[in-house]
Amino acid sequence: MQQHPSPISGAERPIPPERRLRVAEVRKTTAITPHMRRITLASTALMDFPVRRPAQWVKLFVPAPQSEKPSGRAYTIRHFREELCEMDIDFVLHGDGPCSTWAASAEPGDVVQIAGPRPGFRLDPQVTHLLIGGDETALPAIGAILEALPRGLSVDVVVEIPEDADAQIIHSKADVEITWLPRNGPDAGTATDLAAAMMTADLPEENCAVWFAAEASVVRTVRRHFQVNRAMPRQRLTVSGYWKKGETDFRDAEGDQ
Numbered sequence: 001m002q003q004h005p006s007p008i009s010g011a012e013r014p015i016p017p018e019r020r021l022r023v024a025e026v027r028k029t030t031a032i033t034p035h036m037r038r039i040t041l042a043s044t045a046l047m048d049f050p051v052r053r054p055a056q057w058v059k060l061f062v063p064a065p066q067s068e069k070p071s072g073r074a075y076t077i078r079h080f081r082e083e084l085c086e087m088d089i090d091f092v093l094h095g096d097g098p099c100s101t102w103a104a105s106a107e108p109g110d111v112v113q114i115a116g117p118r119p120g121f122r123l124d125p126q127v128t129h130l131l132i133g134g135d136e137t138a139l140p141a142i143g144a145i146l147e148a149l150p151r152g153l154s155v156d157v158v159v160e161i162p163e164d165a166d167a168q169i170i171h172s173k174a175d176v177e178i179t180w181l182p183r184n185g186p187d188a189g190t191a192t193d194l195a196a197a198m199m200t201a202d203l204p205e206e207n208c209a210v211w212f213a214a215e216a217s218v219v220r221t222v223r224r225h226f227q228v229n230r231a232m233p234r235q236r237l238t239v240s241g242y243w244k245k246g247e248t249d250f251r252d253a254e255g256d257q
Contacts, residue, residue, distance in 0.1 A: 034166060039103055046082075046085040057074050058118070070113070137242045
């Protein structure tokens with residue numbers, strides 16, 4: 001009788017490349033603004049890391065006490081230098097959360113694990129005008145996108161930041177106009193200026209697209225506005241809740257990234 005091979009058990013299934021954990025160590029740290037710190041990670045395991053588009057992201061696992069399971073969070077790759085096997089990840093220093101707490105005191109030689117990368121930003125070649133917005137958690141992705149945009153593209157950007165000193169200089173070949181919205185006191189996710197600025201933005205009727213990421217309730221308001229009030233085609237709208245007030249590990253089931 002012919003013997004049929006038994007099904008592969010869950011433990012034996014090959015791990016997808018984007019889920020495989022790679023060990024990396026901190027090469028250096030840089031203070032970008034009062035509320036953002038850049039951690040440069042390096043590892044020979046990044047030699048074949050398939051970073052091909054801006055704003056791709058990884059799942060980052062920082063060390064945890066022995067009694068706790070390592071906690072993974074999604075972070076945007078701000079820069080990737082394949083020849084050096086290095087990547088920069090910018091962390092918002094908001095005072096809580098395992099990764100933000102780790103980043104505030106990380107030093108060269110510290111070790112983390114990363115998995116990825118996951119999809120990033122893809123520009124529709126027919127788009128001539130972009131509206132981009134987000135809070136400080138979206139700023140690393142926004143910076144990576146702007147630096148990769150080509151000439152001839154008109155881009156309006158709205159970014160909510162903790163305070164005036166958190167504004168950044170970002171270079172782009174595109175025609176970019178950035179509006180910074182410092183809270184200067186109120187907590188993140190509580191101000192209304194960001195949603196209002198997105199929803200009142202002047203956009204051409206054709207060949208425009210929107211990219212937006214922020215706190216989940218703000219994202220929900222902005223998403224509905226462009227879907228319902230402006231009837232924007234689904235493929236021209238990229239909107240994601242990066243975090244949710246009151247939740248430690250929020251995942252946006254409706255998000256585009």
